[in-house]
Each structure stands twice: as C-alpha cells, then as structure tokens.
Amino acid sequence: xxxxxxKKSLFLPSTLRPFAPQISLLGFASLILLILTxxxxxxxxxxxxxxxxxxxxxxxxxxxxxxxDMLGNTSMNFKDIGRLREENESMxxxxxxxxxxxxxxxxxxxxxxxxxxxxxxKDDSAISFLTARVLARAGGDFTKSVIVTxxxxxxxxxxxxxxxxxxxxxxxxxxxxxxxxxxxxxDFSFRLPVLIEDTKEQAILTGAGEExxxxxxxxxxxxxxxGMQILTSGHGGIFPPYLPVGRVAEVxxxxxxxxxxxxxxxxxxxxxxxxxxxxxxxxxxNKPAEPAATPENKP
Amino acid sequence: xxxxPQKLDFTLRAALPPIMTLFFILFAAMPMSWAFxxxxxxxxxxxSVCFWVIxxxxxxxxxxxxxxxxIQDVLAGGVFGVTALAYLLAERVLRHQPPHLLQxxxxxxxxxxxxxxxxxxxxxxxxxxxxxxxxxxIEPVTLRAALGIGIFPGVVFILSQFQRAFIGRx
Numbered sequence: 413x414x415x416x417x418x419k420k421s422l423f424l425p426s427t428l429r430p431f432a433p434q435i436s437l438l439g440f441a442s443l444i445l446l447i448l449t450x451x452x453x454x455x456x457x458x459x460x461x462x463x464x465x466x467x468x469x470x471x472x473x474x475x476x477x478x479x480x481d482m483l484g485n486t487s488m489n490f491k492d493i494g495r496l497r498e499e500n501e502s503m504x505x506x507x508x509x510x511x512x513x514x515x516x517x518x519x520x521x522x523x524x525x526x527x528x529x530x531x532x533x534k535d536d537s538a539i540s541f542l543t544a545r546v547l548a549r550a551g552g553d554f555t556k557s558v559i560v561t562x563x564x565x566x567x568x569x570x571x572x573x574x575x576x577x578x579x580x581x582x583x584x585x586x587x588x589x590x591x592x593x594x595x596x597x598x599d600f601s602f603r604l605p606v607l608i609e610d611t612k613e614q615a616i617l618t619g620a621g622e623e624x625x626x627x628x629x630x631x632x633x634x635x636x637x638x639g640m641q642i643l644t645s646g647h648g649g650i651f652p653p654y655l656p657v658g659r660v661a662e663v664x665x666x667x668x669x670x671x672x673x674x675x676x677x678x679x680x681x682x683x684x685x686x687x688x689x690x691x692x693x694x695x696x697x698n699k700p701a702e703p704a705a706t707p708e709n710k711p
Numbered sequence: 712x713x714x715x716p717q718k719l720d721f722t723l724r725a726a727l728p729p730i731m732t733l734f735f736i737l738f739a740a741m742p743m744s745w746a747f748x749x750x751x752x753x754x755x756x757x758x759s760v761c762f763w764v765i766x767x768x769x770x771x772x773x774x775x776x777x778x779x780x781x782i783q784d785v786l787a788g789g790v791f792g793v794t795a796l797a798y799l800l801a802e803r804v805l806r807h808q809p810p811h812l813l814q815x816x817x818x819x820x821x822x823x824x825x826x827x828x829x830x831x832x833x834x835x836x837x838x839x840x841x842x843x844x845x846x847x848x849i850e851p852v853t854l855r856a857a858l859g860i861g862i863f864p865g866v867v868f869i870l871s872q873f874q875r876a877f878i879g880r881x
Contacts, residue, residue: 433806440777440799447792458791465785469737476737484744548740548786549749553832553851554839555789558742586788593788600843621848678744 463588466559470591473548473559541685542566547591549679556599556619557582560682563590571650572684579656579673580604580644581682592684596676597625605647606657610640617642617657617670624661624669636660636668652687724878725770728763731873732771732779735759740786754859756783757831758866760798761824764805765813766874776802790838797831817867825860832856 428435450458492499544562551557562568564587574582574594582602586593595602602619606627613634615627630636640660646653658672713721735755743749760779763771780795787794804827805813813820832852839847 436773437803440773443777444792444796444799447795448790451791462785462788462791465782469782469785472733473737473740476734477741480741546742548737549742550740550786550788552753552783552787552789552794552835553855554835554842554847555787557788559740559786595788600839600847621851623848678742680742 459586463586463591463593466586466593467563467588467590470547470559470561470588474561477547540567541683542568543681543683544568544592545681546679550593551596551599554600554621556596556602556621556676557585558594558596558676558679558682559591560594560684561591562684563588563592565589568592568684569686572686573651573655575655575683575685576674576679576681578675579658580651581672581674581676581679583650584684594682594684596679597672597674598622598676604651604657605645606642607645607653608634608636608640608660609643611635614645614647615668625658625672627660627668627670630666630668634668636663638662642670725767727873727878728759728767728771729775729779731870732756732759732763732775733782736779736782736786750855750858751862754828754855754862755866757798757801757828758824758859758863759870761801761805761827762867762870764802765820766871767878768806772806773799773802789835790842793835793838794831797834800834801827801831817864820867821860821863824863825856828856828859 447458542562544560544566546558547561548559550559568584568587570584570587572584573580574584580597582594582596582599584592585595596619597604597617598619598621600619600621602617602625604617605614606617607614611634613631613636615630615634617625618628619625627636627642638660642657642659644651644653644655644657656673658670658674660668661671662669735752739749739752739755741749743752756779760771760776764776776798777795780798781792783794783798784791805823808823813823832855836847836849836852
C-alpha cells in the first residue's frame with residue numbers, strides 16, 4: 413500500500429478499513445443531502461457560510477488577479493501615452509463646458525431646495541455611496557453575479573443598488589466582512605420594476621442570461637416601440653425611481669426585449685448606493701454607508 | 712521509515728494537484744476583458760479534477776473533488792452543493808474504471824470525460840430549473856460542455872507534462 417493510501421485509512425478501526433471507500437461515499441452523500449436540505453429549508457444558513465468562505469477566499473482572489481491587473485494597467489499606461497495630447501485638448505474643452513453647467517446646476521439646486529421647502533417635500537435622494545472594484549466574476553451558466561472588494565466593514569448593506577456610469581447594473585444580495593456579492597441584471601432571477609419613459613407603462617425587467625433582458629407584465633395594449641427609454645419605476649422599495657436602465661431593443665409580438673445601458677462584460681468598478689426610500693421598514697434605520705478609504709473612492 | 716526531507720518532498724508533491732485545481736477555479740473567476748476567454752477557462756477546473764483522479768488517485772480522491780465542487784458553488788452563488796455533487800459523481804465514475812485503462816487510452820478517457828461533462832451540465836441545468844421553477848435555457852450548458860470537451864486534450868497534455876516533471880509516481 414502506498415504511503416498516501418496507508419495514511420488515509422489510519423483513521424478507521426481495522427475492521428472497517430476494507431470498507432473505507434464505501435464509508436467515504438456514504439459520508440459525502442449524507443453531506444450533500446444535508447446541504448441540499450439546508451438549501452430548501454434554511455437557505456440563510458448557507459448564505460452565511462458562503463459569505464464567510466468568500467471572505468476567506470478574497471485574499472487568494474486578489475493574489476491570483478494581481479498579475480492580470482498589473483498587466484492591464486501597464487498596457488493601459490502605454491496606450492494612454494500615445495493619446496495624451498489629444499486627451500488633454502478634449503479635456504480642456506470639456507472643463508470649460510462643465511464649468512458653465514456647474515453654475516447652472518448650482519442655481520437650479522438652490523431653486524429646487526427652496527421649492528421643496530415650500531412644498532415640505534420629503535427627499536428620497538441617495539444618502540451615501542461607495543465605489544468598489546470587481547474582484548471576481550462569480551457565476552456559472554445560470555447565475556450572474558460579481559464579488560466586489562467592499563463589505564460590511566466598509567458600510568455595504570444588503571439591497572444597495574449597484575450602478576455603473578451608464579446606469580443600473582444590479583443590487584447587493586450577500587454581504588461579508590470584506591466582500592459583497594452583486595446580483596447582475598442578466599441573472600435569471602433578477603427582477604427590476606421599470607417603466608417606459610414615454611408612455612409611463614410599467615413592467616418587470618427580468619434577466620435572461622446571455623440573451624437580452626425581457627420586459628414582462630406589460631399591459632396588453634401597451635404601446636411600446638424600439639428606442640424608448642426604460643427607467644426604474646421605484647416600486648418594490650429597493651430601486652428608487654427614474655434611474656436609467658436601458659432602451660427597448662426589440663418588440664416581437666407580446667415579447668419585449670431590452671438593451672441595458674450598463675453591460676456586465678468588462679465590469680471593473682461599481683458604485684454601491686444606499687437610497688433613503690420613504691416608508692420602507694428598516695431602510696431609514698440602516699447605518700449609512702461610510703465612504704470607504706479605498707483608492708477608487710478618493711476624489 | 713521516511714526521513715524529514717522525504718516526508719516534506721512527498722507532502723509538497725502531493726499538494727500540487729489540489730493547488731493547480733484551486734488555481735484554475737480562481738483564475739476562471741477573474742474578470743476578463745473578453746467574454747469568450749472566460750468561457751474558455753471555466754471548464755478547466757472540471758478537466759483538472761478528472762485528470763488528477765485518474766493520474767494521482769492516491770492523493771486526489773473524493774475529498775478533494777467534493778471540496779473543489781463546494782468552492783465552485785461558493786463562488787458561483789447558485790444552488791449550494793450542486794457542483795460538489797457533480798464532481799463527486801465524476802470522481803466515482805472514473806474510479807470504477809478498469810485500472811490503467813484511462814491512462815493508456817486517451818480516446819476512451821476523452822469519451823468518458825465528454826459524457827461526464829454533459830452529465831455535470833445537466834445536473835446544474837436541473838438545479839437551475841428547480842430554482843427558477845421553470846425550464847432554464849439549455850444553450851449555456853451545451854456550449855460550456857462543448858468548450859470543455861474541445862479543450863480537454865490541451866489540458867491533459869499540459870497537466871501530464873506537469874505531472875511527469877514535478878509529481879512523478881506517488
């Protein structure tokens with residue numbers, strides 16, 4: 413018997429050693445049955461285990477991803493050198509334009525504030541946000557999610573909205589100490605209450621994996637055309653209203669397909685936002701997210 | 712009686728197959744610039760498990776197969792335990808083949824791997840369908856299985872070179 417095989421069977425009494433493979437198989441089968449039972453009856457236990465294990469794996473993921481990040485940054489640096497002059501010129505023009513927009517925005521914000529005070533309007537704007545880097549593209553054929561480098565210690569809580577510069581990309585579903593899982597819009601179990609901007613018709617956007625997301629539960633007489641903008645409707649208490657989601661891509665009979673603005677491919681940075689949606693139990697009492705002291709979050 | 716250097720040598724060589732498999736799992740989870748690249752590297756872990764079960768059966772058995780299946784489930788966020796079940800079943804099927812048959816005949820090994828890859832995909836499809844309470848799309852599963860079957864010869868070649876160079880016979 414080889415040293416490895418001899419070592420394995422030392423834990424069993426000598427009478428049971430001939431049955432070691434069968435005992436091992438029975439043990440694993442029982443463990444799998446237990447796990448699958450927990451999936452059905454006590455899913456929260458497994459979620460807790462999973463976030464704990466991801467926290468343990470986070471340093472390894474960072475280690476494995478470090479060479480790729482370094483390579484990517486180096487290649488970007490070389491590309492940037494090539495177009496520095498051009499970028500400088502276009503950024504000067506953009507700054508001049510933005511300065512005039514800033515003045516207009518300041519004026520409008522002041523006017524908005526005065527009007528809201530007059531109407532006693534309860535503000536539901538974002539109260540805090542933090543930016544996190546995507547650490548791992550966690551997902552199989554049917555689950556689409558990413559793990560980000562921000563967790564409870566950074567102020568992340570469950571159901572925070574995940575945004576990119578283009579629009580909604582998902583929401584936080586699991587939170588560990590050092591990391592969090594963001595369910596992406598193209599996951600099969602993702603559901604988002606939306607409305608069509610032009611017609612104000614409401615629907616539920618649902619993920620469809622590699623295919624385009626679909627809009628479900630539109631009214632039978634819905635007047636939806638390709639190109640119409642899709643925004644969040646604010647129903648459900650997780651996503652506030654009027655966040656950009658995408659556009660109607662195609663209408664095939666009763667099936668409506670959406671083209672999201674934010675796409676999960678090449679997703680590297682996400683912004684996690686906590687919105688103060690009025691009337692939602694627990695949201696107002698949640699501790700606001702403190703901006704994390706990470707390089708991505710510095711102005 | 713083994714000396715300390717011999718024990719250390721054995722331990723390090725025995726740790727290499729699990730380390731490589733873990734590396735494949737973590738590498739497949741990295742965000743990549745091109746979607747096709749991530750599709751290509753995802754089947755590496757399953758191919759690695761099947762390879763080590765055949766070529767280093769004394770050190771890579773049910774425990775490691777189960778453990779790496781769980782790691783996949785932890786990262787994927789799907790039904791916990793499904794990938795562990797698929798890996799364990801693959802390990803059991805491979806173990807019950809005639810000794811040295813799969814090592815000596817790559818064609819049979821490849822064919823068996825193809826069947827196992829399809830079965831593993833179907834297990835995950837079934838679990839996803841149960842979770843969604845509806846039939847999930849079968850295309851992602853078939854694509855992933857086809858990619859895995861396609862890259863398997865390359866994976867076996869690389870791992871067998873590695874095994875001959877660093878692990879040898881344990």
